[in-house]
């Protein structure tokens with residue numbers, strides 16, 4: 497059985513930076529905290545949104561209540577989701593794996609505003625066999641429920657899954673289920689790790 501490749505999204509395939517979004521949102525708000533960047537990145541509201549406990553509208557309403565944002569949901573969403581840039585090295589690695597016939601999946605702690613933006617702006621995002629998003633599953637990595645959802649979607653368990661993520665706690669939870677987990681730091685290191693698993697190398701990948 498050939499392995500399937502599981503990709504985290506943020507800091508693996510797309511980089512993100514809340515700084516510009518935070519500045520634009522703060523400029524339209526009455527009570528934005530001095531470090532709105534930290535507020536947006538670490539607020540329980542964002543965890544609730546990305547765990548599916550708040551809808552897009554619910555998240556927007558809660559943020560407006562907290563900071564006194566003046567714009568509508570469309571304006572807020574436009575700022576909030578425009579935080580991503582492509583990471584070409586990993587996107588190229590993913591494209592190579594696809595050409596070699598490997599099945600690939602997205603596995604992300606995220607929200608529907610972010611996914612709407614990524615899907616619209618980044619063509620690479622269409623080329624996966626399936627997508628597991630925390631806000632749809634109702635659980636964020638490293639909770640077991642989202643890993644179980646990934647196994648169910650791809651129809652594999654244990655060492656059949658090769659998993660790339662930049663966060664150690666997420667990798668540890670995958671490894672605990674027997675997934676072959678790679679802490680993603682650079683495309684070069686990840687290529688070397690894949691080569692060590694016998695499915696790739698700098699000169700190209702063996703077909704499954």
Ligand SMILES: [Mg+2]
Pocket residue numbers: 504505506507508661662663
């Ligand atoms: Mg990540």
